[in-house]
Amino acid sequence: MSQETASWVRDVLAGRAEPVEPRPAATVMLVREGADPGGLEVYLLRRVSSMPFAPGAHVFPGGSVDRRDIDHEVRWAGPAPAEWARRLGAAEPLARALVCAAVRETFEESGVLLAGASADEVVSDTRGADWEADRTALIDHSLSFAEFLDRRDLVxxxxxxxxxxxxxxxxxxxxxxxxxxxxxxxxxxxxxRDVGGEADHVAWMRPAEAIEGWRSGAMAMLPPTVSSLKDLAAYATLPGVMAARRTIVPIQPELREVDGEVRLVVPEGVDYPL
Incomplete structure (x- = not known):
């Protein structure tokens, strides 16, 4: 932590500065069957060292909500935004935007697209120059997510x-x-696929293996990533993950000054590996 950042933290903790308003964001833990029967793997990216937020950290695909993610023209299948609002504990416009951001960011950062020609179909392959052109256009905002789905007749x-x-x-x-x-x-x-940009390394790993990498210091991670990996490690199969019924409760770690040092404290009750 730089001296400037440490000074800001102390000012906020002391009430001398107003906290920054958090931006809504979405991230997706992509999982697949592992090489060994009965196991599963999760997809992780390592953020490039030049990123202003969490440089060098291993994360899941994701990012901030774009103002166009709320677009009602986005072709939609599955639970309606009103149902997602209930599940996520958010207003319906925000819930719609979060789901759109989750799908869009996953495609931008991994090449995986959670969409199909109908409510019962999923795109089978997103490789090729035409898909890459669309992915790049989404990233530089020359193409909206709604326009992208319309162009390819997808939901x-x-x-x-x-x-x-x-x-x-x-x-x-x-x-x-x-x-x-x-x-x-x-x-x-x-x-x-390794799409570059914000990440300099990608890998499929078992959740427990990734946690060990964090414990050993070989893999930098933020608390939400570590805790989520611990959650995933408790599920042996993909059906188990997808059948999970989780209550969404906001979790907000704290920064505290202890003996002159700023430390991160995870709330009690959060399953955080030590």
Whole structure:
């Protein structure tokens, strides 16, 4: 933590500065069957060291909600936005935007698309120059998500997502996010690919293996990622993950000054591996 950041944290904790309003965001834990029977793997990206938020950290695909994610023209299949509002504990417009952001960001950062030609179909392959052109256009905002789906005559498959958790960046952080976590199974036929940009390394790993990498110091991670991996490690199969019924309760770690040092404290009751 830089001296400037530490000074800001102390100012917020002391009431001398107003906290930053958190931006709504969504992230998706993509899972697939592992090489060994009965196991599962999760997809992780390592953020490039130049990123202003969590540089070098291993994360799941995701990012901030775009203002166009709320677009009512987005083709939709599966549970309606009103049902997602209930599941996520959010107003309906925000719930719609969060689901759209989850699907859009997953495609932008992994090449995996949770959409299909109908409510019963899923795109089988997203490789090729034409798909890459659309992915790049989404990233540079020259193409909206609604336009992308229209162009390819696809519908967003909200039923392929499972709500998992909600984490809010500590009050005293300079950059803050209110992030909903989702789980989704890698669609049959699709493959993740190293798309570059915000990540310099990608990997499929068993949740327990990733946690050990964090414990050993080989893999940097933020608390929400570690805690989510611990959650996933408790499920042996993909059906178990997708059948999980989770109550979404906002989790907000705290930054506290202890003996002159700023430390992160995870709330009691959160399953956080030590």
């Amino acid at each position: 967003l498959r909200s039923d392929l997502l499972r709500p998992w958790s909600q984490w809010i960046t500590p009050l005293a952080e300079v950059r803050r996010y209110d992030t909903r976590f989702f789980a989704a199974v890698l669609p049959e036929g699709q493959q993740t």
